[in-house]
Amino acid sequence: MRIKEVADLVGISVRTLHHYDEIGLLVPDQVSDTGYRIYSENNLALLQQILFFKELGFPLQTIKQMIYSPSFDRYEALTLQRKMLIEKRVQLDQMIATIEKTMQHMKGEVQMTNEEKFAGFQFDENLYEQEARKRWGNDKVDEANARLRKLSNEQQLALREEMNAIFKELADLRSGFPASKEAQVTIKKWFDLLNQQIGQYSFDAFKGLGQLYVDDERFTKNIDAFGEGLAQFMSQAMRVFAERQKEEAGAD
Known part of the structure; x- marks a missing residue:
């Protein structure tokens, strides 16, 4: 759906949707060749969540922090x-x-x-x-950090090396398409590593984490140290992976 159609459907202004896009709260999945924002079913589902939280008095920045938390369900x-x-x-x-x-x-x-x-x-x-x-909110980040601190120095070093290896592999692929077979095989390694070593990530949580890579300057800076544009590439690849996996699970 185009932005005007979404605004008419929901009963909010186009300006509000522009603002949500600008602050990274609700970024449309596609932009047409002519510059039109195209909102997917996933975008509409996310907008529903945003408006529920807004109706309950949550500030927009708090809503953004929550819905893009890796643990959000x-x-x-x-x-x-x-x-x-x-x-x-x-x-x-x-x-x-x-x-x-x-x-x-x-x-x-x-x-x-x-x-x-x-x-x-x-x-x-x-x-x-x-x-x-x-x-x-921040408690989930603190919990993840606490789990990492429980690892021995050797375990932390081994985990860091494994993570860096995946980052480097993805950096070599970032000039290609996030939906390519090579990118998806490697991004699955990232998904598996996070679930094995960091915590339990649903497909939606994994997709949300990818969004954080481009929304949070700290993530972007650290990831792009392996190659400019890597954070954006990973975010897109993670979204594709999550959506494909959910589709396959639904088909089963």
Whole structure:
């Protein structure tokens, strides 16, 4: 779908979608030869997640950090968002009841205690928001770093050498196509290494990690040290790999 079609479908402005693209929150999967942004089904699914979190009061930068976290899981996020929205609905129902009772109190129909006048107001941090930040925020990065610190010096050196070897192999392929057989065989090595040594990465999490390689300057700088443009190449190759694997799993 083109950007205007997405804007009309969702009910948001084209300018908003441009802004999401500019900050790396929602980057369309394709851009046509004439410069039109083309949004895929995956883009629309991601936009739904973004808007749910936005409706729940999350800042855009926090949403970006969470949805591109390697550990992000869409179904898990929907489950949590449902809990948060139910809690919000309960709170709104309480506030509506407070308003109605206050109106009756003003007309002299009922009496209200001071406590009743403020029923439904909530100023404490949402527990589900804390949970979301814990699952997909900085805590996940800290956990990964903690796992690495548990390795011996020899194990860390061996892992670093194995990682560097894959980076170098991919750097030699970066002038080609990310979807090529050679690139996909090598990017699978990266997927397997991460799952064996770092943590559990779903296909969506692997794709999200690839997006971080181009969204986060620290990742880009470190990866591009092996060859300019490698971060972008890896990000695209990881997206292709993840989508193909999900398609094959669905076909089975």
